[in-house]
Amino acid sequence: MPDPTPRLHSVRPPSGGRVVLVDVRDPGDVPPAPPGDPLPGTVRTVDLRVRLLDENDRRAAENRAFLQQRGIRALNFVSSPGAGKTLLLERTLDTIAGEVRCAVLVGDLETDNDARRLRREGVPVAQITTGGTCHLDASMVARGLAALPLEGVRLLLVENVGNLVCPASFDLGENRRITLLSCTEGEDKPLKYPPIFTSAHAVIVNKIDVAAALGFDRAAALANLRRAAPQAEIFELSARTGEGFDRWLAYLRALL
Numbered sequence: 001m002p003d004p005t006p007r008l009h010s011v012r013p014p015s016g017g018r019v020v021l022v023d024v025r026d027p028g029d030v031p032p033a034p035p036g037d038p039l040p041g042t043v044r045t046v047d048l049r050v051r052l053l054d055e056n057d058r059r060a061a062e063n064r065a066f067l068q069q070r071g072i073r074a075l076n077f078v079s080s081p082g083a084g085k086t087l088l089l090e091r092t093l094d095t096i097a098g099e100v101r102c103a104v105l106v107g108d109l110e111t112d113n114d115a116r117r118l119r120r121e122g123v124p125v126a127q128i129t130t131g132g133t134c135h136l137d138a139s140m141v142a143r144g145l146a147a148l149p150l151e152g153v154r155l156l157l158v159e160n161v162g163n164l165v166c167p168a169s170f171d172l173g174e175n176r177r178i179t180l181l182s183c184t185e186g187e188d189k190p191l192k193y194p195p196i197f198t199s200a201h202a203v204i205v206n207k208i209d210v211a212a213a214l215g216f217d218r219a220a221a222l223a224n225l226r227r228a229a230p231q232a233e234i235f236e237l238s239a240r241t242g243e244g245f246d247r248w249l250a251y252l253r254a255l256l
């Protein structure tokens, strides 16, 4: 059951845990337009989107400066829903949080399920509830950062809303964008959804433990990735079994 109580623009302090809830749902949000012929105002919506992205870029630059001042490296994890971002972060934190102080921001339309999974001793976690918004933007991240104790933090892991499309357009101020492609998704995703791959510093091919059972064509997937994301470092791993994790952890350590 959804919580019927509106929690608009609130920050709820942690109670009985370390998850901070940052609710960025906009009370003025207009519900999505119904399908069918375009409504009046469509042209103006395009205008707003351009300005929205300009504004986002400005705020992302502020985030980047804020993080750099504090010596925090930030990673933005993007993928379609169910590609395994949360499990990847869980296993990553299990090792890295013992080496350097980490903080986590998690974006979802609703629930704090992922943030609760990511709680670790000494790791502040904020769940950003976006309501209808299918991506994180730079101002949401700024508010998430403001809600977290960042003293001594060196590594910020941001789990974006599961969505292979518009998170590509929103710079959050991260140092590295990490795109996940899971073996359950099909090898042609990098060709169908190029921007999120072309803008990635690294691509993680996840769930390799079940690749054989799914008939996953590894050679085709890698060829498609090289075509769509020639700039990206590629990691093949399983967040569930830990196979291939050493190289991923070495990449993280090299960033710090």
Ligand code: MG
Binding pocket: 085, 086, 114, 159
């Ligand atoms: Mg998740």
Ligand code: ZN
Binding pocket: 133, 134, 135, 163, 166, 167
């Ligand atoms: Zn979106």
